[in-house]
Every structure is written in structure tokens, then in C-alpha cells.
Amino acid sequence: MQKSRPGATASDLQLATTIFECTKCSSSGTLMYYPQMFYHECCFEDDGINSARLMESRYNLTSSSWSAKSLVLSESSSRVAKAIVQACSLDPATTSIRDLDIANPLIECETCKDASRSGLYSGRLFMRWLSAINDTRHHHTHTLSINNFEGERQQILACEPAGNIFGRLRCVYCHKKQFNYVVNLLNHLRFNHSNILRWDPDECTFPLSLAELWTHCYRDPTVKMAFGQQVFRYKPM
Ligand SMILES: [Zn+2]
Ligand SMILES: [Zn+2]
Ligand SMILES: [Zn+2]
Ligand SMILES: [Zn+2]
Structure with a gap:
């Protein structure tokens, strides 16, 4: 990334306009946003690595064989992301995913x-x-x-x-399960994390705003x- 954007910093990784492409498997069109590349198999030198190992090594990059060698910034996708950000009246230099x-x-x-x-x-x-x-x-x-x-x-x-915008979600409090539907995630939050959330079970304010909802979940980066x-x-x- 430093190659195509001199002066890029670690926080630029989280920008919506930072979309990577894998040159090793690009025929299948593998594009990635942060932090998907940390789960992408081509980025691990050891070919025999399995997905369980990938999950285990999450964010623990210093001790793994992760390498960004096969990644380049996708010019076309980053350009489209920029146009989308601008159409939302947001600033491409600061707008995160x-x-x-x-x-x-x-x-x-x-x-x-x-x-x-x-x-x-x-x-x-x-x-x-x-x-x-x-x-x-x-x-x-x-x-x-x-x-x-x-x-x-x-x-x-x-x-x-219904639920089209979310994809496959994981809960930020336990990371365990993958949820295909927001309603399942909400039920999970209510039954398992009410101590953190302090939601009154009798008067939950649903639907949650997107801003609120995204504080409780994230897209599964392995998907x-x-x-x-x-x-x-x-x-x-
Ligand atoms: Zn690849
Ligand atoms: Zn294309
Ligand atoms: Zn089209
Ligand atoms: Zn949970």
C-alpha cells in the first residue's frame, strides 16, 4: 500500500477506499477490505495452513507467517468506493468502512x-x-x-x-457464532450479554439504528x- 500511496498510515487500512486485491488468486476476483487480508490463505507462506490455524492466528501477526506480498491496492474498486463515499457527502480521506x-x-x-x-x-x-x-x-x-x-x-x-446489508455477522462480545440474520444476533445479544448491554428486556428499542447495531457486531472477515x-x-x- 505504501507503494501506491506514499504516506499511507495504519489507520488508512480502515478507510472505505482501501480495497486490496490478491495477485495470486486474482482470476477468481479476490478483493478484500480490512481486516479480511489477515484471513486470506494466499497471505500465509505455509501452503498447508488450514482455516482453524487462520482463526487462531487472528491479529497475532508477529508470530505467524503472514505476508502482504501478494496484495496490491485495487485501483478500480478503490476508485468506485471513493465515488460512493463522495455521493454520501462524506470525505474519502477519513471515511471508514x-x-x-x-x-x-x-x-x-x-x-x-x-x-x-x-x-x-x-x-x-x-x-x-x-x-x-x-x-x-x-x-x-x-x-x-x-x-x-x-x-x-x-x-x-x-x-x-430482509437483512441484506449485513452479510455474515459476529458478536463483538464473544466472537463465537456466525449470524445470518440480524434478528438472530439481537436475540443472542439479549440472552447472552444483557449484563453488558443493560437492555431492559421488556422495553427494547427496536429496530436499532445502524450506528448502534454496528457497535455490537462486525462482518465475519473470513467470509x-x-x-x-x-x-x-x-x-x-
Ligand atoms: Zn489470494
Ligand atoms: Zn471487474
Ligand atoms: Zn452492473
Ligand atoms: Zn455474543
């Missing part, structure tokens, strides 16, 4: 509208930011429209799968970028 998750912009890929005239693939295509910068469908090279849906927003959101985040179609009547 968490900040962008809280802003949670709605994004349309205009290029992918009406992939086919009939059936499932007709209509306008919408997504959240990780899907927009992810490489699998190359939306990062397409024409994107960001947070610009006055008047239609509610109808578009009605087509979005591929945008996994569990779906793009969705909206067909105006």
Missing part, C-alpha cells in the same frame, strides 16, 4: 438494467456498497447511480431482501466480500 456501513447508500447499476427482457432479470438493478465494489459482476466498471432516488426510494427498498449481500431487481409498475 464502518462510516460507510452506517451511511449505507442505495446504489443502482444502470448498465445492468434489464439483463433480459423477460422473467427474473428484468427491471432496474440495485445493491449495497460492497456488492458495487466487488469484482464478481464487474459493476465497478459500470455506470452507477448512488443515493439518488427521490420519491421512488420506498418502492425500491420494498424489493430488497468473502459481499457474501450474503444480494443485488435485487425493482420493476416500476
